[in-house]
Amino acid sequence: MIKARIIGTGHYLPERVLTNNDLEHLMDTTDEWIRQRTGILQRHIAADNEAASDLAAHASQNAMKSASISAEEIDFVICATLTPDYFMPSSGCLVQHKIGAKRAGACDINAACSGFIYGLQQADALIRAGVHKTILVAGSEIMTSRLDWTKRDTAVLFGDGSGAVVLRADNGDSGVITTYTASDGGGHDILMVPAGGSAQAITPENINELNRGILMNGRELYKRAVYAFGDAVEQALKRANVRVDEIDLFVPHQANKRIIAAACERIGLPEEKIFLNLDQVANTSAASIPIALDQACAQGRIREGSLVLLAAFGAGLTWGSAVIRW
Numbered sequence: 391m392i393k394a395r396i397i398g399t400g401h402y403l404p405e406r407v408l409t410n411n412d413l414e415h416l417m418d419t420t421d422e423w424i425r426q427r428t429g430i431l432q433r434h435i436a437a438d439n440e441a442a443s444d445l446a447a448h449a450s451q452n453a454m455k456s457a458s459i460s461a462e463e464i465d466f467v468i469c470a471t472l473t474p475d476y477f478m479p480s481s482g483c484l485v486q487h488k489i490g491a492k493r494a495g496a497c498d499i500n501a502a503c504s505g506f507i508y509g510l511q512q513a514d515a516l517i518r519a520g521v522h523k524t525i526l527v528a529g530s531e532i533m534t535s536r537l538d539w540t541k542r543d544t545a546v547l548f549g550d551g552s553g554a555v556v557l558r559a560d561n562g563d564s565g566v567i568t569t570y571t572a573s574d575g576g577g578h579d580i581l582m583v584p585a586g587g588s589a590q591a592i593t594p595e596n597i598n599e600l601n602r603g604i605l606m607n608g609r610e611l612y613k614r615a616v617y618a619f620g621d622a623v624e625q626a627l628k629r630a631n632v633r634v635d636e637i638d639l640f641v642p643h644q645a646n647k648r649i650i651a652a653a654c655e656r657i658g659l660p661e662e663k664i665f666l667n668l669d670q671v672a673n674t675s676a677a678s679i680p681i682a683l684d685q686a687c688a689q690g691r692i693r694e695g696s697l698v699l700l701a702a703f704g705a706g707l708t709w710g711s712a713v714i715r716w
């Protein structure tokens with residue numbers, strides 16, 4: 391049976407780092423508040439001349455190198471992002487061009503912070519259906535382009551970065567075992583960027599009134615996230631027919647340490663099996679899981695044969711999960 395196997399991973403974080411202490415000088419917040427409520431210590435910030443496709447191109451090149459493939463071998467590029475370079479064309483097309491994937495189709499997926507899982511699911515299905523052999527899935531975000539730096543409730547949570555994986559059709563035991571996606575648009579206003587789209591178009595008259603930054607009901611989102619994370623994990627384990635103690639490493643979307651801890655307690659996953667990097671990178675939305683995957687591989691926490699569980703939640707609301715045999 392054909393499986394979609396991850397044959398390479400890569401990531402890229404912009405050079406500039408903004409610490410919690412730096413934020414203390416920009417707004418009414420403290421390192422202690424951010425640390426205690428979220429687990430975040432610092433975040434990377436893209437340079438003025440970097441767009442989402444630039445970060446994704448770097449991450450993708452690293453993933454291709456780790457997979458030992460050339461860009462011409464890629465059949466399709468999926469870029470998961472909620473901060474694309476433009477409304478059109480897609481950042482996927484720009485990544486395709488920047489890495490020289492001359493034969494590839496390309497598109498974006500917007501499922502907010504669950505975007506990488508959604509992209510992975512589509513890549514897995516396309517490969518298993520025999521439509522494509524080699525697919526690049528990147529998650530890339532310049533979240534700081536959507537932040538209102540006068541709003542401390544959201545400005546402290548997010549960071550910029552990109553991660554990518556190369557998936558290839560394989561007949562062996564390794565590969566994506568299952569994926570799960572879910573959504574509830576009834577919760578669309580819990581986390582959103584209200585203005586700038588077709589619902590609230592920006593005009594010269596309203597440009598100063600509209601809320602073009604991220605709007606979030608933090609407390610409500612927290613509750614919904616704990617539920618969604620739990621559901622995502624339970625569904626993935628059930629569909630993959632594996633027990634929680636068989637999981638070697640859980641790589642969750644890095645939004646908030648407390649949310650991850652609550653979900654892990656619910657399913658009985660010990661702390662040493664959780665991969666966390668949000669202290670260093672904060673919430674990089676769709677980029678968070680592929681960045682973490684690449685770092686986990688580099689640190690030897692994912693090896694050939696490892697059983698890896700992924701789970702994410704985000705705006706939409708969306709959530710999802712995957713189980714992968716490395």
Ligand SMILES: CC(C)(COP(=O)(O)OP(=O)(O)OC[C@H]1O[C@@H](n2cnc3c(N)ncnc32)[C@H](O)[C@@H]1OP(=O)(O)O)[C@@H](O)C(=O)NCCC(=O)NCCS
Pocket residue numbers: 418419420423424427428503542543544546547581608609611612615645646673703704705
């Ligand atoms: C945002 C979040 C960390 C806030 O933590 P919380 O314990 O719920 O905090 P509250 O919203 O109850 O706010 C507590 C107080 O801290 C204040 N506060 C908010 N942001 C602050 C900041 N950056 N620094 C200092 N104080 C802050 C609030 O104004 C509030 O003050 P008040 O009680 O005087 O009104 C938490 O709700 C959360 O993690 N939600 C989910 C966010 C998330 O994961 N988003 C991305 C999803 S992909």
